[in-house]
Amino acid sequence: MSIEEKASHLRNSLPATGTFISVPEAFPGVDEGLVHAFKMGFQAIPSKKRSQSFLLDNESFVDVALIDFGAVSLSAFDFKKMARDCELLGEAFLNHPDEVLKIVAAFQLTAPLTSAAQAVKIAEEIGITEEMVIQKGGGFVPVLIAIAAVLLAAGCEHCQQPITQPARYPQAPDAGTGDQ
Numbered sequence: 001m002s003i004e005e006k007a008s009h010l011r012n013s014l015p016a017t018g019t020f021i022s023v024p025e026a027f028p029g030v031d032e033g034l035v036h037a038f039k040m041g042f043q044a045i046p047s048k049k050r051s052q053s054f055l056l057d058n059e060s061f062v063d064v065a066l067i068d069f070g071a072v073s074l075s076a077f078d079f080k081k082m083a084r085d086c087e088l089l090g091e092a093f094l095n096h097p098d099e100v101l102k103i104v105a106a107f108q109l110t111a112p113l114t115s116a117a118q119a120v121k122i123a124e125e126i127g128i129t130e131e132m133v134i135q136k137g138g139g140f141v142p143v144l145i146a147i148a149a150v151l152l153a154a155g156c157e158h159c160q161q162p163i164t165q166p167a168r169y170p171q172a173p174d175a176g177t178g179d180q
Contacts, residue, residue: 011109018043020066029134030141033073037145039066062116063109067148077142085138088128096126 020039027035041061092100099122106115106122123129133140 014064016041016064018061020068022068022071027130027141029131030139031073031076031078033076034141034145036071037068038141039068039071041065062107063111067145069145069149069152072145077146078139081138082143082146084136085133085140085143088133088136088138089140089143092126092128099126 018041020041022036022039024030024035026040027038041064043059043061045059103119103122105111106119120129124132127133127136128140130140
């Protein structure tokens, strides 16, 4: 399939279903003021185990993620570390472009389910997992947030709809501790 054919199959809208939840355990070492900004998608689906009349399973989807600016503490940004991130990303882009593309491709809608695990291995091989980058003086989460904000600003500039106040969502209780 040519690049043009692939581009014609790219989605330009996404009706979101499910719930987006932060997974701080996936990002050890990320500042508490940023660790909840990146959210992964989860949804309840009917269980394939039909031993009971109605049973649900949780399923995560990896072709969509969410950046929650309402979960960002501005004081958590360390611009020296963010500059280091850009250096590390630049090295990866220049020295391992094919591997970086394989990581991105692993999360596309048509990728096999095993691709996510392979993407982790590739990131480890080229030294750009979040943990590795933190050890090298960086940490990608704040850079991702800043870039997403710049892109959101560009999108808002070209949006034909009026910009409104963000929706207020109730804080979910911590299911692990019983805290309300």
